[in-house]
Amino acid sequence: MYSKKNPSLRINEADLKCKNGCGYYGNEEWEGLCSKCHHEHLQRERLKKTGGHSGLHHGERDGDKHTKSAVGFSKFEEKKRQQAEKKTKLLKLSVFRKSSNSKDLIRSEQFQELYSATPELEKLKQDYQDLFSSVSQSVERDVLKSINSFNVNVLKNADIGTIDELSEVVQNLYQVFAKRMEASIIYTDLSQEKKEMLLDFVEKYVMTGLYRILFCPPSTTDEDKDLSLQNRIRQLNWVNAQHLDCSINETQSEVCDLVYTAIADIIGMDSAKAPQDKLSCIVRCCRNIFLLLQQSVGGPASADEFLPALIFIVLKANPARLKSNINYITRFCNASRLMSGEGGYYFTNLCCAVSFIENLTAESLNMPVEEFEQYMSGEVIPTSTWESALMMCEGMHLMYEQLATLDDLHNRYTRFGEGALALKEEMQKFKIDIADEVAAVLARTPLTIQPRKTPTDIDSENPTCESLPPPIVPQIVAPQIGLEPDSVKKTESAEDSQPNITAAALPHDYLSLSSPLVFSHSLDELTTPDDIFGAQALSFVQGLTSINYDIDLSDLSADNSYAEDVPAADGHKSSAMLSLEVKPAEELTPSLLDNTESPTGDLLPSPIKPLCTGEYQGFAAQGWQIHSIPCETGDTPSLNSDACGNVDSASSQFQT
């Protein structure tokens, strides 16, 4: 049957050669490169990985398969993948690795999540109950311990490694466990058969648990490939057994039944979780194919009949996530199982079938190109009823699958709706709670405090409010002068100290900190350092505070308006100066003050003097004090003018 093949339809030798042009044969799995070139390519990719991502090479042939809607989706996919990659990259930075504690926590949570409430795991345990009842307790304990460390190992690498690295880790762990069984005395009594079963159990258990993070991870292009393969197979649904030269006797009902069973087997692969279970789905499917071929051929079927038949079954079944499943098995099925044995052989054939379908051309079907194009474009459709029935079969499977998806989506939607409602309720409750709490707080806190607050705010807001105290002092002094000479003396000296107050601005801190009540206190403090006046001055100021209270508000408001007039720069300057002088004022070391302030001191006296001189001229007795102070305070002309202005305004206000 092969000799009749038209030689002209053979694949051009050049197509099989390595794309690098090194003369050796290339391989589809290695992106058309030969093993050596592919290896080098991989290494280059690995180096490049820090830059762009390499996972974006869907072959050119995938490109035209994307329908329009798929293009938009693929963009989304791309983004998702990039994000996943970014995350991986970030996690690769050692900085992010450091917080091992919190990560361990997350990991254990992840662990809990993955292993809780999975009926599959329960079933698996049940399946292996016989095995475990036949082995000693210590073996069982050791197996469970191994599973645990296996999990921890994989999860540790899950965030930081690429999927290939992860696959290596997993394969390594299988080997480690196999070696452990050989080496450890716990296992010496076990037969080889039981050891293999234990190995299978470990693989199944771990993979079932980790399935969600290992199957079709977002960092790979698996999902894209699934979709394009699925589309491709849908486009090829007209391909029949004759096209593939496979001998399926469709007139026999047994053969037809076997075809359906084989289709069901291969579709069932997607719902299995452990790689070995998936593999056994493939094995079941392939055995059924051999059975049906035997019926059709009338003897043991050879590879030449088997592969086309498998291709036919795959085309008709169009299994979900085929590429993802194949990649998952390749990566995570125990390699020693996959490399040999029946499962390995069938799996290899399945890979071949997929590769054949992906590269299928008119040539590979021995069909004129025009006819092929007609079929592909849907101009011509196959006539055989059985073929159409099989086409429907695929459609039905697809429909059921989508119904299931729809169901799932509906459930999720309902859950989402419930969640949203719950959230809304919670928010409303929160709102009410907050309102209640606010009301409670308001009730608890008397409003009477508020008037006290206002002046404070204004004070603290103005850097220039330091200029406030002086206006009060001189203002009060003036009337007192008129009242009694003694007090005039005091006030005069108080006035002397007035520049001191303005410049020293000790209230600065106090004012902003405290309410007007403290204001008077600060005044006290101000005066106390001035030893000269002693108790008299004190009592006077204290007496003043009572007066002060009445005028406080108006005073402040006046001050406020002044503050607005003062240019910002001046304000800053003054405040800076003021803060400088806080210390001298407290310590009252005139010499120091003199030294520091002398350069600007010349400017200062003039603004003050006009106001004061007339009044305290005659009290030279305390001149030593007076002299030192003007010098020290004279630093800021602007402030001084301000202060004086304030004094003026304050006094005028006071007088009015």
Add this chain to the structure above:
Amino acid sequence: MRTIEAKVVVLGAQGVGKTSMVVRYVGKMFSHHISPTIGASFFTCRLNVEDTRVKLQVWDTAGQERFRSMAPMYYRNANAALIVFDITQYETFDAMKTWVKELQRNVLEPMVLSVVGNKTDLESRRQVTREEALQYAASIGGNYFESSAVNDEGIEDVFLNTAIGLIRLAQDSLCSSLRIYDLSDPMSPVSSVGNESGVGQNHHSLQMTSVEHAEVERPRLCC
């Protein structure tokens, strides 16, 4: 008893008789047994050579050109290859050389190479001389066999010598993909392979015939 498990892949140009050879070998192995053989593209057989059991997993490949590009998937991880050509067609001999080159390049682990010239029953139309083929096989460090699938000649030799070659390979212990067990219980590795019930059922008959082989072939090991 020592057990070696190896993967043997059958390669060669289209129509040289790969499948016929495999079917003939399998058919003979299985014919003694009642159980039906359902497939001849993959089968396991066990040969006892002296005190070593060699388990061969023979993978036939679909020879059609349209599947040519998938060959690397089949010969991946193979420990031995039977590369078949048709002695009546010189171009199949050339194709065989291409296969050898491809294998040497793509399979990194050492493997047992056996060159098989098939269709000796068509001696009159021979195009490839025995000497030329022998010389080539020697140059690649392989064995050369001639066989006829039609007349059932020389096929068992091919498989047996492959098994012997694998034992030698295992002794050098260069090959990591070759699975070697050293077991007190001779039955355990058999069952370990699990679900090969289809062809696996015939293990016993295979074993019986293989013991025969081993006895017949023992002298060859010495030379």
